[in-house]
Amino acid sequence: MVSVNDFTSPIFPTWCPGCGDFGIWASIKNALVSMDFEPHNVMMVYGVGCSGNMCSFINAYGFHGLHGRAIPVAEAIKIANHEIPVIVVGGDGDLLGEGLSHFITACRGNPNITVILHDNQVYGLTTGQTAPTSDKGFKSKSTPLGVIEVRLNPLVTAITQGATYVARGFAGDPTYTTKLIVDGIKHEGFSFVNVLQPCVSFNHIHTYPWYRERIYKLEEGNYTPHDSTKAYEKAIEWGDKIPLGLFYEENKDTYQDDLPQIKPLPLVKQNISNIDISELYKEFI
Amino acid sequence: MKLSSKKKPNIINNMTWKIAGEAGFGIAVSGVLFSKICTRGGLFVHSYSEYPSLIRGGHNTFQLTVRDSKVYAPFKTVNFLIALNKESVTKHLFELSEKALIMFDPDENDIATETSSRKDLVLCPVPLAILSKNSGADRLMRNTVAMGASMAILAYDLTILDELFKEVFADKGQEVIDLNIRAAKAGFDYIKEHFDNSSYPYRLEKNEKHSQTQMVLGGNEAIGMGAIKAGVKFYAGYPMTPSSTLLQYMASKQLQYNIVVKHTEDEISAANMAIGAYYAGVRAMTGTAGGGFSLMVESLGLAAITETPMVYVVVQRPGPATGLPTWTDQGDLKFVLHASQGEFPRIVVAPGDTEECFYVTIQAHNLAETYQLPVIILSDKFLAESPKSTYPFDDKNIKIQRGKIATPEQLQAIGIYKRFDLQAKDGVSLRTLPGMKNGIFLANSDEHDEHGFSNEESEMRINMVDKRFKKFIAASAELPEPVLYGPAKADFTIFAWGSTKGPILEAMEILRRENVSVNLLHILYISPFPAKRVNELLEICKTPILIENNMTAQLGSLISEYTGYEIGNKILKYDGRPFFPEELVQRIRAIKNQKGLKKWLA
Ligand SMILES: Cc1ncc(C[n+]2csc(CCOP(=O)(O)OP(=O)(O)O)c2C)c(N)n1
Ligand code: SF4
Ligand SMILES: [Mg+2]
Numbered sequence: 045m046v047s048v049n050d051f052t053s054p055i056f057p058t059w060c061p062g063c064g065d066f067g068i069w070a071s072i073k074n075a076l077v078s079m080d081f082e083p084h085n086v087m088m089v090y091g092v093g094c095s096g097n098m099c100s101f102i103n104a105y106g107f108h109g110l111h112g113r114a115i116p117v118a119e120a121i122k123i124a125n126h127e128i129p130v131i132v133v134g135g136d137g138d139l140l141g142e143g144l145s146h147f148i149t150a151c152r153g154n155p156n157i158t159v160i161l162h163d164n165q166v167y168g169l170t171t172g173q174t175a176p177t178s179d180k181g182f183k184s185k186s187t188p189l190g191v192i193e194v195r196l197n198p199l200v201t202a203i204t205q206g207a208t209y210v211a212r213g214f215a216g217d218p219t220y221t222t223k224l225i226v227d228g229i230k231h232e233g234f235s236f237v238n239v240l241q242p243c244v245s246f247n248h249i250h251t252y253p254w255y256r257e258r259i260y261k262l263e264e265g266n267y268t269p270h271d272s273t274k275a276y277e278k279a280i281e282w283g284d285k286i287p288l289g290l291f292y293e294e295n296k297d298t299y300q301d302d303l304p305q306i307k308p309l310p311l312v313k314q315n316i317s318n319i320d321i322s323e324l325y326k327e328f329i
Numbered sequence: 330m331k332l333s334s335k336k337k338p339n340i341i342n343n344m345t346w347k348i349a350g351e352a353g354f355g356i357a358v359s360g361v362l363f364s365k366i367c368t369r370g371g372l373f374v375h376s377y378s379e380y381p382s383l384i385r386g387g388h389n390t391f392q393l394t395v396r397d398s399k400v401y402a403p404f405k406t407v408n409f410l411i412a413l414n415k416e417s418v419t420k421h422l423f424e425l426s427e428k429a430l431i432m433f434d435p436d437e438n439d440i441a442t443e444t445s446s447r448k449d450l451v452l453c454p455v456p457l458a459i460l461s462k463n464s465g466a467d468r469l470m471r472n473t474v475a476m477g478a479s480m481a482i483l484a485y486d487l488t489i490l491d492e493l494f495k496e497v498f499a500d501k502g503q504e505v506i507d508l509n510i511r512a513a514k515a516g517f518d519y520i521k522e523h524f525d526n527s528s529y530p531y532r533l534e535k536n537e538k539h540s541q542t543q544m545v546l547g548g549n550e551a552i553g554m555g556a557i558k559a560g561v562k563f564y565a566g567y568p569m570t571p572s573s574t575l576l577q578y579m580a581s582k583q584l585q586y587n588i589v590v591k592h593t594e595d596e597i598s599a600a601n602m603a604i605g606a607y608y609a610g611v612r613a614m615t616g617t618a619g620g621g622f623s624l625m626v627e628s629l630g631l632a633a634i635t636e637t638p639m640v641y642v643v644v645q646r647p648g649p650a651t652g653l654p655t656w657t658d659q660g661d662l663k664f665v666l667h668a669s670q671g672e673f674p675r676i677v678v679a680p681g682d683t684e685e686c687f688y689v690t691i692q693a694h695n696l697a698e699t700y701q702l703p704v705i706i707l708s709d710k711f712l713a714e715s716p717k718s719t720y721p722f723d724d725k726n727i728k729i730q731r732g733k734i735a736t737p738e739q740l741q742a743i744g745i746y747k748r749f750d751l752q753a754k755d756g757v758s759l760r761t762l763p764g765m766k767n768g769i770f771l772a773n774s775d776e777h778d779e780h781g782f783s784n785e786e787s788e789m790r791i792n793m794v795d796k797r798f799k800k801f802i803a804a805s806a807e808l809p810e811p812v813l814y815g816p817a818k819a820d821f822t823i824f825a826w827g828s829t830k831g832p833i834l835e836a837m838e839i840l841r842r843e844n845v846s847v848n849l850l851h852i853l854y855i856s857p858f859p860a861k862r863v864n865e866l867l868e869i870c871k872t873p874i875l876i877e878n879n880m881t882a883q884l885g886s887l888i889s890e891y892t893g894y895e896i897g898n899k900i901l902k903y904d905g906r907p908f909f910p911e912e913l914v915q916r917i918r919a920i921k922n923q924k925g926l927k928k929w930l931a
Contacts, residue, residue, distance in 0.1 A: 084763075084764065084767070087763045099783070100771065105769055107635070109631055109772075110627055110628065113598075113601040116593070116597075117604060118605065120591075120602035123589050123591075124562075124613075128764050149593070311589065316559075316612065316729055319558055319560060319586065323585070328544035328719075
């Protein structure tokens, strides 16, 4: 039996005390333990940010790539070896700023990977500039006059672009977030778990108490997550009341299902020692 | 036409044929068919085509130099021109040899004024449009009619063309096959009845002695074949001329060879994906032109610092920015050598012909895995899109070298596994793939310790930088030295790289016949730079000449950097066109004539 310690690296996190990243870190490890994965059978791909710094704190195969580019790396690893779970951890700047086009393309392609987004509405690692998820008017080091663009809504983006599992957790509630991550990993297709993450150093508006006063769980009402229009209506709810939970789920063919090339064997297991290419010459003769 | 009284013997199997006209008239297709007709008759060809960056209306050309011995480059001087419009005559008149023939449609174009200055030319009016219509098609079959007519003038075997139509259009049905055969025959018969070819000296004859089958192959397809042979199972790319045909070639083979090909959202994704696949243990590749490579730059360093094998294909076109999308250039050498922040080793290899395209692609993957670093294959439009006769490759003795990938037994024995083990003498440490027990590590774009965990300590930083460079030293020792073509000692020694190889070899042969001895050092692997060999040769050669398809003599400056020599004789060209053998001959002759007046070697 694996335990949380098996997924914990020898390096203690360098996050600010109280940072929401601790809660997400715990949720991910708990999820992996509860699914009975062994560390060597888990693939974690990280963005660059405070969130991505989790790379040094988890014991599993890890790829800490370039800022914004975690999703392409993860998608390709899944294409190369679709037998192992692939999980992306990234920030709002990483996944929705620098890497937005990859995020949208992944939603559309429905690869069987899980993306966990640390939604703190700031750039943490670069010490507090505005993020795509910041509210209009948010004053930060890079936007002292207040940001002009309106907020990018990650859930709406995911739902409208074809993601097949869209959920929102809260770093202050690791038990609940763990469940959303577990279900996301189990889901066949592109699963997206947006986690509201207080940044105690640079976001003094969206604090733990601020969230606690507003959040509620979708399943407490009679919400069913199978209608994209209703999901959209819930996803734009932001202010006095903020819903958590599973907004949308749909079963459809994954990117991997549509690749006959990987049906006989995962690509990584296909023998390449002596490929016969004589057939290739014919069309040029 | 009247027979001239004193007739010189015909010129057999030594000519350049060209078809020119508006874009969208199947000029490239006719060109490829004509190339295959020649090779199927045992002849050798090298083609070259020009087209603007638009789909319809621009001026397109396809030309082909044919011989009964190997052709290393297309020639500029044209002996047979099919002018599908008037512009083709005005544009290409200056390229025409003495007694060259122009085939044109007299119903559509009157070319009397355009050709009035060239009484030597053989004018060959053929009602291409009418013959095309009469054979049951609309005007679109004019090029096919012209091909049939070419066969009659050159006295070549028409049945080869008919056979080819049957194979090439097999999946389009009997109707299309018959239509093509009829159109070609209409052209052929028209010449037989209305044109006396005795005034025109060029002929093509089957070379019965040469029985070996040849392909007509371009550089991109050769790289694609090399990749498939190398075991590439994942290719990611974003269309950009002149690399798109590589993406398309790989895409067309997906099911046959179980390859996943992804047309990504951008080049950044393509490169990062290929790195991801290679990290997971699958041979992968991406291809692009300079513009797309600009977007991939950051990924190059990612492959380097995570020590993930990776292969990039960069097919150059003239920049900067969008530049000349469909033309050729060698302007990106220094760019690929220096791209990306930081200092790290990369291997750069620049094939000079289709054969090298194939073999270096396999070597590139072997090297990438053996030394766990990025390899760049640097090609260009001229090499990528100028199909030439190529024998099927010697693919039986190819070895796939995957380098140090751990086995379960090794990992069990090791105890605590360190992916970036600093003890490795050559810098190459044991690699594991996700899913391997006891092999966990972090591939980290941050500087890291031996396990991959982020680490900013001074000593660790130095050790890791040194580790990566040790691999480069090990690779240098293994890479083949540049090949010296031509005589061991010569009056002139050319230093060049990439696709200029073919035109230079042709020019060398012409000069040899003029008793000017020239040899060529073709630098295939440019990084690591073969400084010792280049230096040795510079010390002993009589007159060095640098030849590059760029403005700033980028190889020349590398040579200076590594050897201290500056090669004063520079033959450079940067108009988007490749060198033709004739112009190289002229420019080398000019250097010869200047010699003695001035000391060129600084
Ligand atoms: C190409 C590139 N641009 C910029 C950076 C600098 N950078 C590092 S992290 C980061 C933003 C991090 O914000 P986010 O993704 O929201 O992560 P957080 O720190 O908030 O968890 C930036 C801009 C970089 N590393 N690479
Ligand atoms: S800056 Fe913010 S996000 Fe980063 S570690 Fe500190 S609290 Fe967490
Ligand atoms: Mg953030």
